[in-house]
Amino acid sequence: MWNYEKRLEYPIHIKETNPKLAQAIITQYGGPDGELGASMRYLSQRYTMPYREAIATLTDIGTEELAHFEMICTIVYQLTRNMSMEELKASGFDVYYVDHTAGLWPQAASGVPFSAATFQSTGDPVADLTEDLAAEQKARITYDNILRLCEDSPEVKDAIRFLREREIVHFQRFGESLRIVQDHLDSRNFYIMNPAFDTGISGGSGDCGCKSNTP
Amino acid sequence: MNQRQRPDQEQLLQWINMVSFACTETVLYLNTHPDCSEALAFYQKHVALRKQALEEYARLYGPLTLDHAVSTGNKWAWIQQPWPWEGGKC
Numbered sequence: 001m002w003n004y005e006k007r008l009e010y011p012i013h014i015k016e017t018n019p020k021l022a023q024a025i026i027t028q029y030g031g032p033d034g035e036l037g038a039s040m041r042y043l044s045q046r047y048t049m050p051y052r053e054a055i056a057t058l059t060d061i062g063t064e065e066l067a068h069f070e071m072i073c074t075i076v077y078q079l080t081r082n083m084s085m086e087e088l089k090a091s092g093f094d095v096y097y098v099d100h101t102a103g104l105w106p107q108a109a110s111g112v113p114f115s116a117a118t119f120q121s122t123g124d125p126v127a128d129l130t131e132d133l134a135a136e137q138k139a140r141i142t143y144d145n146i147l148r149l150c151e152d153s154p155e156v157k158d159a160i161r162f163l164r165e166r167e168i169v170h171f172q173r174f175g176e177s178l179r180i181v182q183d184h185l186d187s188r189n190f191y192i193m194n195p196a197f198d199t200g201i202s203g204g205s206g207d208c209g210c211k212s213n214t215p
Numbered sequence: 216m217n218q219r220q221r222p223d224q225e226q227l228l229q230w231i232n233m234v235s236f237a238c239t240e241t242v243l244y245l246n247t248h249p250d251c252s253e254a255l256a257f258y259q260k261h262v263a264l265r266k267q268a269l270e271e272y273a274r275l276y277g278p279l280t281l282d283h284a285v286s287t288g289n290k291w292a293w294i295q296q297p298w299p300w301e302g303g304k305c
Contacts, residue, residue: 006298177247
């Protein structure tokens with residue numbers, strides 16, 4: 001269950017019109033390292049996560065990512081709400097406009113539609129959390145790249161800097177979650193079993209008697 | 216925020232954003248540090264400030280959540296207030 005709050009996580013008030021910049025920033029809505037994919041990744045992975053700290057981390061970061069794609073959509077909306085046909089054509093936004101007018105649709109900057117193929121839910125806690133760490137770094141560099149494109153748009157830059165900073169905090173929390181998962185595993189071989197699947201084997205405490213069959 | 220009579224709408228929303236962010240950040244920290252008494256106290260303090268501010272905002276300017284959408288007269292207030300993406304108009 002989710003509750004909606006009628007406010008942004010961080011306020012956005014953009015007065016300028018800049019469809020070209022909007023077309024780049026939309027990638028953090030539906031692109032390969034965007035906020036929608038991040039949210040779906042974490043909220044999908046949490047069901048088979050065996051440890052309380054990591055389940056909560058996936059749930060709450062997955063929820064915060066929903067607030068982030070609302071921020072991205074707000075930036076794109078505000079940058080395009082007053083555009084003229086001339087601005088639209090001159091900026092190259094016409095290729096988006098022809099399918100969506102000024103409506104919001106999850107795609108990458110290159111026009112590739114949002115796809116669940118951009119993320120995984122492996123059902124393995126170590127693999128999932130390692131992917132999550134990479135996802136936060138990839139989103140961080142996307143924001144670094146966006147920041148180079150919006151030097152002249154202080155109102156956009158301010159919101160993008162907030163979002164970039166959140167990637168760094170989330171990376172830290174996923175790192176702690178991975179450490180907590182590994183603390184539950186056999187330090188001699190983290191991969192001796194999958195604690196989310198091999199539930200018949202005694203919790204990875206090292207007393208399962210199968211060390212000689214280490215893969 | 217304690218001294219003011221009737222806070223300005225934008226200031227009050229900014230205050231809600233601030234205390235809410237403090238809560239969001241502390242929740243993520245507590246998830247991986249559930250025994251940190253300092254963080255627990257910090258969360259309790261800020262979640263109370265947030266609750267108080269959300270109630271005050273609903274009373275003065277309209278509901279930000281559906282839990283606060285009941286106490287504003289005869290008209291359904293939820294649809295009256297601006298949506299979050301509508302800011303920044305000239």
